[in-house]
Amino acid sequence: MASFNHNLELATQHIQLKSLAKTYPGANGPVQALADIDLSVQRGEIFGIIGRSGAGKSSLIRTLNRLEQPSAGQVLIDGEDIAGYDARQLVGLRRRVGMIFQHFNLMSAKTVAQNVGLPLQVAGLDKARIAARVDELLQLVGLPDKRDAYPAQLSGGQKQRVGIARALAHQPQLLLCDEATSALDPESTQAILALLRDINRRLGLTIVLITHEMAVIREICHRVVVLERGRIVEQGEVWRVFGAPRHEVTRTLLGGLQQHLPADLQARLCQPGAGELVLGLHYSGEQGREPDLQAIAQALGRPVNLLHGGIERIQGRSLGRLLLGVGASADELPALLQRAAGVADRLEVFGHA
Numbered sequence: 001m002a003s004f005n006h007n008l009e010l011a012t013q014h015i016q017l018k019s020l021a022k023t024y025p026g027a028n029g030p031v032q033a034l035a036d037i038d039l040s041v042q043r044g045e046i047f048g049i050i051g052r053s054g055a056g057k058s059s060l061i062r063t064l065n066r067l068e069q070p071s072a073g074q075v076l077i078d079g080e081d082i083a084g085y086d087a088r089q090l091v092g093l094r095r096r097v098g099m100i101f102q103h104f105n106l107m108s109a110k111t112v113a114q115n116v117g118l119p120l121q122v123a124g125l126d127k128a129r130i131a132a133r134v135d136e137l138l139q140l141v142g143l144p145d146k147r148d149a150y151p152a153q154l155s156g157g158q159k160q161r162v163g164i165a166r167a168l169a170h171q172p173q174l175l176l177c178d179e180a181t182s183a184l185d186p187e188s189t190q191a192i193l194a195l196l197r198d199i200n201r202r203l204g205l206t207i208v209l210i211t212h213e214m215a216v217i218r219e220i221c222h223r224v225v226v227l228e229r230g231r232i233v234e235q236g237e238v239w240r241v242f243g244a245p246r247h248e249v250t251r252t253l254l255g256g257l258q259q260h261l262p263a264d265l266q267a268r269l270c271q272p273g274a275g276e277l278v279l280g281l282h283y284s285g286e287q288g289r290e291p292d293l294q295a296i297a298q299a300l301g302r303p304v305n306l307l308h309g310g311i312e313r314i315q316g317r318s319l320g321r322l323l324l325g326v327g328a329s330a331d332e333l334p335a336l337l338q339r340a341a342g343v344a345d346r347l348e349v350f351g352h353a
Contacts, residue, residue, distance in 0.1 A: 020063065021037070022059050044200070046200055050227070065093060070083050097176060098168055098176065100176070102183050113134050180209060193220045223235070224241055226250045234250045244345075277325070281344035283318050285315075293322075
């Protein structure tokens with residue numbers, strides 16, 4: 001039974017990092033980019049790595065195809081430690097691991113078809129097989145009509161689609177994305193994320209991406225790890241990390257996605273009067289509660305006034321905050337607050353406004 005469970009674990013865990021560390025030489029001594037990294041990536045999931053500049057994101061993702069040699073620890077791909085791979089084994093590894101980059105890395109003097117087919121040409125495939133595979137890949141990424149175009153004739157989003165097609169040339173099992181959307185406008189970013197999601201679903205590919213954009217993590221990833229100064233400070237399912245971030249770094253990174261109060265409402269809350277009681281109902285997704293205004297009013301036993309709010313759904317769970325105005329006298333307050341606490345994951349009381 002133990003052997004069966006071990007084999008099942010290996011089948012579901014595509015990547016395992018154990019006590020991973022990376023140190024670079026520096027002018028004033030060694031610089032530690034990664035330390036004590038322990039994590040696993042399941043086969044077929046989209047896994048996000050996020051952190052501030054210098055957190056170690058690029059160093060981490062580059063250990064997965066041995067563009068960076070770990071200083072200590074293990075990098076297991078399909079249960080094999082790739083740290084000791086020789087040159088021949090590395091060639092095989094990099095055909096199983098595709099990679100796309102922030103600035104596309106296309107060759108300007110080659111056509112789209114030539115850029116996509118370059119890895120196959122280097123591998124020694126014949127022209128007919130290369131042409132067939134290139135056509136298949138351009139169809140997959142939605143660029144069959146750009147076969148003979150040059151990179152200078154393409155938009156940023158189209159260039160990244162070419163980069164994705166090239167990364168898939170050898171039918172890899174793992175796709176690494178190094179800030180793949182950072183150089184794109186919002187519309188192109190959404191299109192590329194939709195393409196990656198489709199590739200993940202259709203091909204069963206494991207995708208690991210690094211980004212500084214929390215919105216990208218929210219949009220596409222199943223799980224996320226947060227790095228700070230080369231160490232993991234938080235990790236888990238995306239809805240859980242977004243719904244109730246535990247570390248200050250995570251809360252800072254999420255700051256750009258938070259709903260901020262309008263100035264007029266902030267002014268009202270800073271100068272409380274004898275008006276409505278203002279309640280903040282927070283939803284973290286933990287209990288599966290839904291922010292149904294009618295159900296909330298019924299639970300509180302009185303009408304509610306929606307002053308401000310923002311709710312989003314991540315992985316099927318509602319996350320966010322509603323700011324409600326409720327009429328209540330002083331003697332009604334204890335019972336009202338008790339009922340309010342029962343309809344949200346966390347209750348915030350601002351007082352009267």
